[in-house]
Amino acid sequence: MEVAAAGDRGRVLELLGGMDDAARQAARRPLSVVQRGLDAGAPRELRDCVTLAVLGCVTAPSEAAKALISLWRGQRGASQWAGPQLEAFAGRDCGWLADVGRRVAAAVPVRRPADWPFSGHANGELYRLARGLVWMAGAEPPVDDGFALEWALTKWRRHRERTLDDIVRTNPRSGEEESAAAALRADPYTSLLLPRVFGLVGFGTFLEHPWHWRADLIAVTLTGELDRAMLIERCVDGLIRGGRPIEPRGFWALLDDVAPTEDELAAHAPDWAALAGRADAPVAGRAVEMLRRLLDAGRLDTGLLAEASHAALSRPEKTLVRTHLKLVAEALRRAPQCAAELLPPVTAAFGHQDSAVQQQAWKLAARHLATIEPTVRAQLTEALPLLTPDLRDVAAAALGEQAPAPGLEPQLPPVSAPHPTSAAPHSVSEAVQEIAALLAARTPVPTDRERAVDALIRAAYRDRAALAEVLAPVTRRRDWIPAGLAELLRAVLGEVTVDDVPAAPPDMAGRFDHKRCIPCLYEYLLEARWYEAARRLLTEPVPFLLATPGWSSGALDADVLVQRLTEYARLGLRAGPADLDQALLRTRVPQTPERQRLCAAAAALGTADGTRLAHWLDTAGSGPGLPSLGDDFTPAFRNLDQRLDATWHHSTEFPDASLAEWIAVAPVFREYLADGLAHWLDHPDSLYEYFPDLPLLVEADGPAGRRLTAVLACAVARSERAHRTAVAEALLQATVRGDLDEPWCGELLGRWTTWRDEPYDFAPVLAEAARAGAYRMVWNVLSVALPALLARPRRPRTLGGVLMLAADCAAQIGATGDLPGLDELADSKAGSQAVKQARRLRSTLTAGMAGPG
Known part of the structure; x- marks a missing residue:
């Protein structure tokens, strides 16, 4: 001491x-x-x-390791920190030192792949401490992930790793540099630790680094310290493991540098077959190349190829399937006697969503019909229903079989509809939980927001003091709360008076762009309602809000609103003007005679609010648009009575666009909502933010007209890969409901093709809808849009895909007729895909074959 x-x-x-x-x-x-x-x-x-x-006085290995790790955490960033600590253990038993070393090695974290290229990382100090203990014990190093990674990174940085004497005696790092290959050769544990590093997530990315050490790994294999077979095996393991797209690229790059021989490729033939069927498309494509190399070398087993073909030809990727079909075709050309093994897997491609792939698969099978066995012929016959109707008839005739009877027309999905929302909670604790969730939500669901605020109003009406006590800690934890809601919460807490709460948000009269912008206007209306609720809570509390929705779309049943106004009348309360405005815009207007009954019940209340509701029920809902909002509505809501624009503030600091929020304003006026989204020139504009929620617009209430179809046509033309499923679902729902004006949709798509050098590619979304069973709808749209595409002076790049989809749909429903411009293209001498599909479409329309529809 x-x-x-x-x-x-x-x-x-x-x-x-x-x-x-x-x-x-x-x-x-x-x-x-x-x-x-x-x-x-x-x-x-x-x-x-x-x-x-x-x-130095610690005796238990576990405590010694814990103390070292604790010291390391406190000394992170200290250069050459690890050395002096080891001197405290000089003379200890080798077994004790090895035990401590293994425990410390197990605690070395695996650094993020992004940090691998950087030296001076804190993990390196803990690694050197663990390695020094293992050296002192003369033991074999552990193979924990963090330890192995730091070991590898010391080799890659090409600085000679410090010896045990360097570490213990705190000698400065030597400036001598050596190649990674020399460092790997000199280390006796390379064969033990290097395979472990290959299994770490991020190592494939590391191999793609500009300062990669692939050449050093190859150099070590040339001198025999590292086994080529191990290197190839670890690369294949990394490909099978998968990961981010850059990971396999690194392993492929190393494989290309290794340049496996035919024997080495053949040793992994089952792996290439497995990758062709299960890996991501880029990896699977390279795996098919490996199988082709084995085939060219005469080293590919037919049974293995057949097994790989079952999975590879069932994949959705068109290019990959077509490449694999070429591989099978080449194998059959060289060994026609193997048709019994290789043709049955080809039938998996009969059901591919791309009809060109189906045609390629059938042509491959047709070349060997004369020599196949009856059992194989039977398998081909059983797979005929998977082909498109036109190709199915051709194949049946070639097989000498009767064409299968058309099946039932594919069923469209059931009609989806909004669902009822749950009632607002009654207890104070539940109300505060709702508010806490609302404040924590990054993008709150509009109906959840309404429910939370309604729960707050209800709880404040019953016991405001108890609510404030529980609410205070929640609001203190929030640095920012939206305007309007902040005043409402402060009113509950008693932190403001009515004079502190604005009567309305800042006026938008001087900002014409704000008045027209849908996201800005929605935020303005929400603030106006919150300010009103805060002022009412401080002057004349109400037991609940009138506009709280009863449906997930934001809609409110008329009988529910009548009941709420009845309770207000019983308590002698007047409705908040903005609250009632929003409630009316959300009210589902029933059909006669139910509407007449509710009108009479509202008028019988004898209040101005009841009279206003009765008048609204009597006049609203007569047309697709929003009724004229007269002087009965507040100035804030009268802003809705104009032509609005959904994209006025696109890509600016103004409020983000949200279709769900826009629907919640007027959920029973669907055509009015669509009118705000459709550009006034009737061509696609920047509506990307709205595409994911288009099914919600289709599910909303109210009549549908041309504006809704225009919005859907815009989505079909402009949607990207991430939006296609949502847009296809909206199309399907509009079709099932009978809300889609199919000729108008096709006319818009055709019209827009003449306004751009390269037309919009609307085939992917329509193809997804067709695969869901909407062949007739897609054909009705394409039959109107195609003449404009065919009439263009320069053939569009996307024309082949559109014609293929049109031919598929026409064959499925047995469509007939003529398309202007189709004959000119079909008679062309070119051999492009567009010409081939034009001929196929003309043949289908001419034959008038009966389809499932």
């Missing part, structure tokens, strides 16, 4: 070397007392000396 307190480091190490475990245990506690007594202002040399003394 005296020596440590004096900061004599050399004497401390000398005393530790002569102590046994009993002496160390006896000294540890008083030394710890000395350590805790040192303040932060004590000299660092003194603190380090005491820490070293305490560390």
